[in-house]
Amino acid sequence: MRTFLAMALGKTARFLLRLVRRGGGSSLPGTIAAAIQPKLLERAIQSVPQGLVVVSGTAGKSSTTKIIVALFEAHGVRVFTNPSTANIKQGYYASVLQFGDLRGRIAADIVVLEWDEGHGAALAKELKPRLSVITNVLSDQLDRFVDPIYVQEKLAEIINNSATVIANRDDRNVAQIASGHPETFGFGLVAELIDEGPSYAINFGEKPELSASALIKHATAERLLIMLKGTDLEIAGDYENFSQAMNVASAVLAVDALIEIDTELVAHTIEALPPVFARDEMALVRDRLVRLMLVQNPTSFQLNLDKLQTTPHPLMIMAGRDIHDPSWLWTVDFSKLDGVDVVSGYNAHELALRLHYAGVEVKLVEPKIDLANEHFAKLTGSEPTIVFSADAMRRTRRYLGLAK
Amino acid sequence: MIKLSSFKPEFFDNNGDQGNLAVIAAQFSALNVEFEISHDYQGSDFLLVGDCSIAVLTHFEAELSDLLPVLKMRLMAGKPTLLVGRSYEYFAPLLGIELKQGERESKFVSLRVLDHDVFGYHNSTVVEPRLQISGSFIGTTLFGPLFAKNPMLLKMIASSLGVELQGAYFERSVDLANNVREATTF
Numbered sequence: 001m002r003t004f005l006a007m008a009l010g011k012t013a014r015f016l017l018r019l020v021r022r023g024g025g026s027s028l029p030g031t032i033a034a035a036i037q038p039k040l041l042e043r044a045i046q047s048v049p050q051g052l053v054v055v056s057g058t059a060g061k062s063s064t065t066k067i068i069v070a071l072f073e074a075h076g077v078r079v080f081t082n083p084s085t086a087n088i089k090q091g092y093y094a095s096v097l098q099f100g101d102l103r104g105r106i107a108a109d110i111v112v113l114e115w116d117e118g119h120g121a122a123l124a125k126e127l128k129p130r131l132s133v134i135t136n137v138l139s140d141q142l143d144r145f146v147d148p149i150y151v152q153e154k155l156a157e158i159i160n161n162s163a164t165v166i167a168n169r170d171d172r173n174v175a176q177i178a179s180g181h182p183e184t185f186g187f188g189l190v191a192e193l194i195d196e197g198p199s200y201a202i203n204f205g206e207k208p209e210l211s212a213s214a215l216i217k218h219a220t221a222e223r224l225l226i227m228l229k230g231t232d233l234e235i236a237g238d239y240e241n242f243s244q245a246m247n248v249a250s251a252v253l254a255v256d257a258l259i260e261i262d263t264e265l266v267a268h269t270i271e272a273l274p275p276v277f278a279r280d281e282m283a284l285v286r287d288r289l290v291r292l293m294l295v296q297n298p299t300s301f302q303l304n305l306d307k308l309q310t311t312p313h314p315l316m317i318m319a320g321r322d323i324h325d326p327s328w329l330w331t332v333d334f335s336k337l338d339g340v341d342v343v344s345g346y347n348a349h350e351l352a353l354r355l356h357y358a359g360v361e362v363k364l365v366e367p368k369i370d371l372a373n374e375h376f377a378k379l380t381g382s383e384p385t386i387v388f389s390a391d392a393m394r395r396t397r398r399y400l401g402l403a404k
Numbered sequence: 405m406i407k408l409s410s411f412k413p414e415f416f417d418n419n420g421d422q423g424n425l426a427v428i429a430a431q432f433s434a435l436n437v438e439f440e441i442s443h444d445y446q447g448s449d450f451l452l453v454g455d456c457s458i459a460v461l462t463h464f465e466a467e468l469s470d471l472l473p474v475l476k477m478r479l480m481a482g483k484p485t486l487l488v489g490r491s492y493e494y495f496a497p498l499l500g501i502e503l504k505q506g507e508r509e510s511k512f513v514s515l516r517v518l519d520h521d522v523f524g525y526h527n528s529t530v531v532e533p534r535l536q537i538s539g540s541f542i543g544t545t546l547f548g549p550l551f552a553k554n555p556m557l558l559k560m561i562a563s564s565l566g567v568e569l570q571g572a573y574f575e576r577s578v579d580l581a582n583n584v585r586e587a588t589t590f
Contacts, residue, residue: 139418139457142418142419142527142547143510143525143527144510146508146510146527147457147458148457148459149457149458149459201457201459202415202457202459202460203459204459204460204462204463205459324510325419325510325512325525325527325547325548326548327419327420327421327423327525327547327548327549328419328420328548329420330419330420330421330422330423330426330548330549330552331417331419331420331422331423346587347587348587349580349583349584349586349587350584350587352580352583353549353552353553353577353580353581353583353584354423354549354552356576356577356580357423357426357427357430357549357552357577359430365583367587
């Protein structure tokens with residue numbers, strides 16, 4: 001009865017909110033449902049026969065989750081997942097409200113969830129994942145996590161409550177917490193590529209050897225070559241960014257651990273995948289194509305800036321409320337930019353100060369997202385580009401009617 | 405020539421603290437003041453020890469011990485120095501600065517110490533002193549670009565290095581910092 005009531009009221013709240021907030025999401029319906037039936041999520045997952053797969057770690061969660069979902073679906077497995085970046089508990093409740101029936105059951109074979117590394121530890125004890133993918137530990141969100149060692153502790157909770165673990169063998173922060181698990185499979189780069197690979201949170205401790213179950217042998221602008229349990233898997237695409245190659249390797253290894261895969265189908269599916277929600281996508285905004293780049297931490301900010309060959313114009317950079325302590329903006333090298341047309345978002349002035357000291361001229365500082373977008377829409381230039389944090393992205397998408 | 409240095413900047417940059425050095429350098433460049441940035445902290449005119457992770461603090465404990473006598477001398481002389489975050493918390497008791505501990509707080513704070521109104525991001529169990537100023541020796545829990553956000557503190561440090569910050573670039577810096585302060589929720 002509680003489940004029925006939670007689902008009915010949550011769905012109603014969701015419907016009404018979406019009438020007044022065009023395309024936008026909200027945590028309110030999920031909060032209402034959770035208050036009525038705290039076990040809503042647990043019961044929804046229990047209704048799914050093949051259990052729960054989770055993806056956690058500092059970076060790469062969304063991309064990895066999307067790839068896992070696509071691979072399962074390509075193999076005929078029905079998947080329930082959490083859309084976009086709704087990777088905390090309220091987001092899962094919202095997903096159950098969206099896709100579950102009034103009895104809180106989900107019509108799926110398997111659940112694949114992206115787990116925020118902070119919230120995942122508590123959830124793991126309740127939900128006992130069948131498999132967890134641990135991407136990495138970076139020095140990120142220190143205002144929240146204080147130190148990478150505490151992120152490591154939280155991820156260890158997820159590992160210890162999972163039946164099978166897919167772990168980044170190159171990141172000693174991950175290797176240290178995964179090595180004691182009896183069912184751990186490692187993914188990473190071959191030795192010759194490790195020096196060019198991603199950097200992780202500084203850790204001077206030992207580096208336990210995890211199995212080399214999925215090894216990236218080549219990752220170039222044209223192709224990715226993974227040795228999956230001794231067999232080569234080649235995927236066409238731009239993999240100069242090793243982080244994305246690592247996401248693919250972990251996703252393939254995760255799916256391979258649970259179902260029998262068709263390697264040709266795996267390659268075709270990954271080759272056909274669109275970019276993850278606004279990570280780097282082209283969107284039609286008022287009759288012109290605008291490049292949208294999502295930045296969530298120093299690493300992704302720097303990676304996105306490094307991808308720009310020259311400064312695109314018009315260029316708008318937006319730092320939203322999700323950046324609680326904007327100090328990390330000072331670890332990003334902006335010096336390659338020849339100018340920024342608009343800076344916006346809750347932390348617009350912080351960004352303007354940072355750019356001033358980086359020697360980058362800013363033409364307009366407009367904290368209000370709507371006004372900034374209106375100004376940006378009037379600017380001419382051949383490569384309109386918006387670089388934004390997650391909060392600014394959501395607000396911009398909602399304002400422009402782009403929200404999914 | 406003015407010598408600016410930072411202790412192992414590649415490791416002690418948890419929250420963009422090295423930006424403080426960049427801010428001094430940018431102001432000096434704008435005024436055509438000659439300076440050099442060196443990793444050798446012996447004899448430096450300005451020394452920065454940024455925030456670091458627990459792993460870094462543990463790993464470099466021996467080097468930090470070597471640094472202690474240098475910091476003691478700088479504190480006694482009030483020489484331009486900035487200790488940030490975990491580095492401040494590590495050295496404070498060794499330098500005779502008593503830290504009062506409490507519940508961890510992670511938020512922007514505004515502090516008044518001596519004649520300085522200073523704000524920045526505090527994420528620590530230290531209740532007080534969150535900002536310790538002795539001459540031009542500064543120890544603080546406030547992370548990140550402290551000098552960028554607090555141009556009067558920057559002016560004090562520059563002055564103790566024999567440079568009077570002024571002119572269009574500095575005035576623009578002050579305006580931008582004021583905008584940040586006005587937009588900050590404490």
